[in-house]
Amino acid sequence: MAKQLIFLFVLLITLGVFAWTMSRIFSFFNLTKSAFPVRNIGKRINITLKVAIGQSKILRWPFTGLLHALVFWGFMVITFGSFEMVIDGLAGTERVLGTFGIVYDIIIGSGDVFAAIVLIAILVFLARRLFLSIGRFKGEEIKTISKIDANIALTMILLLMVSLLGMNIGYVALHGNNQIGVYPVSQWLAGYITSGMTIYGANIFHEVNWWAHILLIFIFANILPYSKHFHVFTSIPNVFLSRLEPLGYLPNMGNVMNEVKLMMNPEAANVEAPPISRFGVKDVEDTSWKNYADALACTECGRCTAVCPAAITGKKLSPRKIFVDLRARMKEKGPGLIKNGIDYSDNKSLIRDYISEEELWACTTCNACAQECPININHPTLILDMRRYLVMEEAAAPAGLNMMFTNIENNGAPWQRGPEERLEWTESLNA
Numbered sequence: 001m002a003k004q005l006i007f008l009f010v011l012l013i014t015l016g017v018f019a020w021t022m023s024r025i026f027s028f029f030n031l032t033k034s035a036f037p038v039r040n041i042g043k044r045i046n047i048t049l050k051v052a053i054g055q056s057k058i059l060r061w062p063f064t065g066l067l068h069a070l071v072f073w074g075f076m077v078i079t080f081g082s083f084e085m086v087i088d089g090l091a092g093t094e095r096v097l098g099t100f101g102i103v104y105d106i107i108i109g110s111g112d113v114f115a116a117i118v119l120i121a122i123l124v125f126l127a128r129r130l131f132l133s134i135g136r137f138k139g140e141e142i143k144t145i146s147k148i149d150a151n152i153a154l155t156m157i158l159l160l161m162v163s164l165l166g167m168n169i170g171y172v173a174l175h176g177n178n179q180i181g182v183y184p185v186s187q188w189l190a191g192y193i194t195s196g197m198t199i200y201g202a203n204i205f206h207e208v209n210w211w212a213h214i215l216l217i218f219i220f221a222n223i224l225p226y227s228k229h230f231h232v233f234t235s236i237p238n239v240f241l242s243r244l245e246p247l248g249y250l251p252n253m254g255n256v257m258n259e260v261k262l263m264m265n266p267e268a269a270n271v272e273a274p275p276i277s278r279f280g281v282k283d284v285e286d287t288s289w290k291n292y293a294d295a296l297a298c299t300e301c302g303r304c305t306a307v308c309p310a311a312i313t314g315k316k317l318s319p320r321k322i323f324v325d326l327r328a329r330m331k332e333k334g335p336g337l338i339k340n341g342i343d344y345s346d347n348k349s350l351i352r353d354y355i356s357e358e359e360l361w362a363c364t365t366c367n368a369c370a371q372e373c374p375i376n377i378n379h380p381t382l383i384l385d386m387r388r389y390l391v392m393e394e395a396a397a398p399a400g401l402n403m404m405f406t407n408i409e410n411n412g413a414p415w416q417r418g419p420e421e422r423l424e425w426t427e428s429l430n431a
């Protein structure tokens with residue numbers, strides 16, 4: 001009973017802290033603007049199965065992709081055992097879901113094998129981060145704290161797997177042939193680790209690892225929201241909420257469309273539309289819920305920047321940085337906006353204080369970043385919205401573009417020639 005009470009106490013603290021953190025992070029969605037209606041549920045489920053569960057984009061990188069996919073699939077199976085541990089902890093039972101028989105054996109046996117696979121994969125990831133110089137892990141936006149954060153998260157996953165295997169080994173040592181479930185790896189390891197151990201010793205070994213494992217899960221769950229590994233929670237929903245249009249599609253601005261309709265055909269326009277508060281995106285309160293969801297889900301893997309032609313050719317643009325900056329800016333300004341209202345200003349903005357004009361104009365809108373992102377983040381739409389702000393509110397486009405805009409205004413075409421000169425080039429053709 002004492003164990004159950006202690007477990008309940010720890011669980012309540014864990015859930016309380018987690019709920020507080022989540023409510024704070026998710027309250028920032030109230031500051032964002034609408035993006036698109038979430039329709040086509042069937043199509044979204046298909047994308048989620050393929051991209052998130054099937055890890056189709058991750059697997060484009062054969063070695064690290066396969067390791068990441070194994071870690072992901074391993075976590076999905078192992079979560080079943082974690083859920084069982086919570087029930088056992090509250091009810092004072094042991095392996096309570098063993099009543100599912102063969103299904104239980106398959107899931108718990110797979111979890112035991114996956115624990116070993118995940119452990120090896122994490123060792124490889126840690127070695128890559130600590131001893132190799134990987135270009136993808138570098139960049140202005142990857143601060144020392146991000147590197148420490150990644151190493152802490154990987155170490156915690158490593159400890160989670162060690163304690164899971166330790167718990168299973170202890171269980172096998174305690175119960176011998178009467179065990180519930182199958183433990184291929186732990187059974188084999190038990191022959192080396194717990195052979196000759198007394199029942200008392202095996203019990204202590206099992207209890208220590210049981211508590212270590214569940215406490216690590218609770219701590220890890222509460223650290224994740226402050227870490228780039230928050231994608232453990234956010235990546236699957238983010239894939240489900242992907243933009244469904246073809247990648248080259250750049251959405252029109254609803255408020256500008258409405259203004260044009262008012263001019264061309266007032267009957268077709270929404271005359272009740274609220275007044276326009278901002279053209280494009282200057283700061284976090286101008287971004288859409290999808291932009292912020294993308295920022296929360298970004299794993300900082302750098303696959304987008306690795307394929308970006310602007311970044312590759314030395315321009316000052318990293319698509320990963322756009323979302324790292326948005327997340328940091330929301331964390332900075334979000335609390336002030338919540339407290340003081342949407343007109344709150346701290347005399348800073350996402351544009352210029354975080355993302356420079358040079359970065360924004362370096363983008364070719366080629367969509368390579370969005371194509372490559374393993375969780376379907378769409379960078380060009382946000383970059384375009386920030387450019388829209390610069391052009392429409394500050395007339396701060398590069399000189400070449402300003403000339404083109406003037407030509408369109410005066411000549412109806414991007415060239416410095418009037419309509420009457422437009423066909424002059426055909427004269428030499430004798431057509």
Ligand code: SF4
Pocket residue numbers: 297298299300301302303304305319320323372373374375377
């Ligand atoms: S935007 Fe996508 S590809 Fe780029 S770092 Fe984030 S998760 Fe990786």
Ligand code: SF4
Pocket residue numbers: 304307308309310311317318319362363364365366367368369370379380
């Ligand atoms: S769309 Fe822009 S940010 Fe993305 S890869 Fe192309 S140039 Fe880079």
